[in-house]
Amino acid sequence: MKVYQTNEIRNIALVGGARCGKTTLAEALLLHGGVINRRGNVDDKNTVSDYRDIELERQNSIYSTVLYAEYEGVKFNIIDCPGFDDFIGEVVGALRVADTAVMVLNAQNGVDVGAEIQWRWIKKMKKPAVFVVNQLEHDKANFDEMMRQLKQYFGNSVTTIQYPINAGIGFDTIIDVLKMKMIKFPVDGGTPEISDIPDSEKDKAEELYNVLIENAAENDEALMEKFFEEGTLTEEEIKKGLHLGIKEGSVFPVMCISAKMDQGVTTLMDFIKDSCPAPNEVAFDKTDKDKELKCDSKEPLSAFVFKVTTEQHLGEVAFMKLYNGEISESMEVVNANNGSKERISQLLCIAGKNREKVEKACAGDIIATIKLRNVGAQHTLNSTKNSDDIIPSTVFPEPKFRTAVRAKNTSDDEKLGAVLSELRKSDLTLLVEQSKELKQMILSGQGEQHLNIIKWIIEKINKIEIEYFSPKIPYRETITKSAESMYRHRKQSGGAGQFGEVHMLIEPYFEGMTPQNKYPIRGTETHDLSWGGKLVFNNCIVGGVIDTRFMPAILKGIMERMEDGPLTGSYARDICVNIFDGKMHPVDSNEMAFKLAGRNAFREAFKNAGARILEPIYDVEVYVPSENMGSVMTDLQGRRAVVMGMDSDGSYQIIRAKVPLAEMNKYSTSLSSITSGRASYGMKFADYQQVPADVQSALLKAYEESQEDED
Ligand SMILES: Nc1nc2c(ncn2[C@@H]2O[C@H](COP(=O)(O)OP(=O)(O)OP(=O)(O)O)[C@@H](O)[C@H]2O)c(=O)[nH]1
Ligand SMILES: [Mg+2]
Incomplete structure (x- = not known):
């Protein structure tokens, strides 16, 4: 593979709600990117991205998969993320290293819960984003409703670049407002046919074109001036303005595809290539010493290992993004987190079983390597010149669901511990704690589903029968x-x-x-x-x-x-x-x-000093659609919550409350059932507070009984 320069690289994360078609789109990107010559299908269990046993069984993505595609002189590094909310950690990990979030939406559903939740992370992490409306050939596809919701949820920076003229069964044609052309996609890929916009669409196209010009011009003073003087801009000028707007996060373009029919995919790739930022055009990350990493190949190497997986025939694979400098085969690097010296044996671009060796990678690239001795996810690899600069770890969402776990057969306990610490290496939202205090092994994760997946893996892959049971509360x-x-x-x-x-x-x-x-x-x-x-x-x-x-x-x-x-x-x-x-x-x-x-x-x-039991209290922040506010509040009150404040964010309300941990058992499951999965929440330990008298009596009684049982 050729060595791609920084400006020839686009790092994108495919995000969006569950089952909107990210993996299907990834497959089409790989096809047009020359990595595969036949597209697989999620339903046939033969995609490059969903290849793990658990993904094949469930037919959805669980982990993010790093892929690549080479398209017209540009290397796309693609991270296909899972959509289900319990795997949000994978999305956060991917957004950290992506320069553009490509948010896929299902044209049948409007803006779904997953998209809303992920959007909050995109905003928090200040990432440029492109909306891709997928499934436009579905009989229930409704593009106009999608646009209405996109603007309602994400604001007026949402800008139409394309719109379909025949969404639904038989979809094959869009109007491209940027090029001011009609594009007809042959069924199942092939070169799109470009023609003039028919009279019937001219007025609508003109109107959207004017909005697009305005949104593009707003990002640059010179363009704005020209627009005021002449009332229009050239295609090149609009592209320039769009490019600026996308990287600044003031324009969120909307594109149209059917991933399943491979329609609109190359047009989308052209757009990403031309209008989305290269890695050195976005806000720079900083080291722990506040030094900007300018994504410059001439600087000494600073690479961030964002993912470690175990792959067949390769063993442990470390995926890294180069925030500065170049990396090449047989280079000596230093792990800034633990001082260990490592030699890079091979550099690889990996897309499932497709693995290509490269000799060198430049700043901004995402690349894999193997056979590192002492490197884990979130570690920084530096050249020997700047060995102590550390790139800070990604801040993952706090765990929301905890359970105690044990092996059904106590002789498996030790093996279980080892398996869990191995799983934790590739899943940083899984927390494993052997609590000396509670005399329990406690697992914490993003939700019940997340921990059910962990159980499935341990039982089916590692062949250890385990059981989950109620975790004790660490009272004081x-x-x-x-x-x-x-x-x-x-x-x-x-x-x-x-x-x-x-x-x-x-x-x-x-x-x-x-x-x-x-x-x-x-x-x-x-x-x-x-x-x-x-x-x-x-x-x-x-x-x-x-x-x-x-x-x-x-x-x-x-x-x-x-x-x-x-x-x-x-x-x-x-x-x-x-x-x-x-x-x-x-x-x-x-x-x-x-x-x-x-x-x-x-x-x-x-005994004579007014002894009281204290319980852990958590700061809980719940994002609730306004219409569910009442029932979520009632439920929180039933959990002894003290509401500290409320805010609104678009059509959402944010409730901030202090809630005893003892009352948060299975909260993710019940919140989800009250709000049909539309709410999300985070929780973080706050402090210890005295339990109410009735709770104290109940705890004392339970303790007495447990002591009698032991006697
Ligand atoms: N009709 C239609 N179906 C599609 C399209 N894209 C994907 N699908 C179907 O939607 C289902 C989910 O597709 P995936 O590609 O797995 O979706 P995903 O977003 O990767 O799903 P998760 O990663 O599990 O969130 C599959 O049955 C696909 O065949 C499309 O453009 N049109
Ligand atoms: Mg998927």
Whole structure:
């Protein structure tokens, strides 16, 4: 393959709602891009992009697939993304490295939920976008309604470049408003026939042409001036204005295709080639040190590994985008994230089983390599000159669905752990945590479907039977008032005895608290607890009634009890302990005795200090279509949510609320059923708050019962 220069590269992500035809379009792009000579079909399970077992079984995309096509001197790097909302992480990962989002829409459905959700990411990540209305030959295709909705949802920057004149069965003709020509597509590919616009379409075409000129002119002062003076622009000038508008995100062009019939695909490729930005024309990414990566081949190499997959006959494949510099075979590179030195053995362009070797790739290109030793997704590979510049990781959506998992056969537990960490390498929205606290393995992902796919893979591919079950909630315990206690540990059994007596005063800890002044503090230690919150340990001993050397043992005893909270065995936090008195025995006192005395004195004091259970509270942000607002609010109230604010965004409302994690179980599933899948949400840990009294009694009762069961 020839070496493509930066300006000859277009990096596009095919995005859009579920089953709108992205993979079918990808197949046509590969055909016209000379990678395959026969198009596969999703329904026949033979596309290049949906090749994984799970995708073949479900007949939809689960993972994004990196592909390429060579078309008229331009290399298209194509990332075909899954449309279903649970796989949004794949879309976010693809948008990160794409320079244009090509949003495919199904002409039968209007703007669907998936498109709306993905649009929010496109906006957030400030990516140029092109809308491609697909399935125009379908009998239910309705282009005018699609345009109405596109403008309603995404605003007036949505600009018609093409419109069909015979959408529905028999579709084959469009008016191209940019070229001001009629284009007729032969059925199933072939060179389009270009002719003059018939009289019947002239008025409509003129009207749209004028809108297009205005939208194009707005992006450049000189063009604007000329437009005002002469009332029109040449095709080249419109193209220039469009190009500027697309890369600035002020024009979102609309194109027309039928991917299934391979109609309009080469026209779309021409448009992307001519009007969409090359990698060095978009906003530059920055390194962790805020240095702009200008996508310049002359700079030292900075490549971002955005995806790692395992491919048949190749092993682990790393896909990277070059944000600066060039990469070539047998080059030495440094992994900036871990310092490991790597030699590039082969550079490949991969589209499924089609793999082409290249000697060199330039800035802006997306390229694959194999046999790296110590490189994972989100790592930066640099030349040896700039080895410590790191390209920041992609910020993926927070997990929304958590479950506990175990192998049905406990002997498979270890294998399960290994399989999950392998899966995590290629799916960065899957979080795996072996919780020491909950004594459960917790999986978190983007939704129930996401985790069901993971289960399918583990059971069918890795042959480990697993089960999902309710995850425990990481409660905490704390106190609300001061209390004193005294505990004497004395043991006399034959030989040497044990003796230690500790008196303590405990108080609730909070930032800026005024410590008690009943017992003068002679020494203080503040411990940040690994499970959150603090323990302040004050030594108020006078007259050496407890030797200083026993203080660490007392602290250790308290810590042990805090790890196994006196109420329900949950971690305790935010407590200030003052040791103010005690007794020693000249022979029998030792560290063990004081540890036990400290531990038990703490438990006694805790019980009298207004002990409360705390629960994790999450900040939840829900995007709801306005018409579903009422039912979503009612549902949230049933989950003990406290609504913090509301905003509107087009036809959507954004609800911000604080909700206890215990109430968020299966929220994604129920939100989806209340809103027919039209809402989406994100959640992030906020803080711990006391549970209401009735919840506390229920938790105490449940804990008591579980202890009885164990006895
Ligand atoms: N009639 C018609 N059907 C199409 C067209 N494009 C795709 N389809 C069909 O729509 C279904 C989904 O197509 P895919 O290409 O898998 O859609 P996708 O967007 O990749 O789906 P996900 O990746 O699962 O979100 C398949 O049955 C396709 O044959 C089209 O232009 N016209
Ligand atoms: Mg697909």
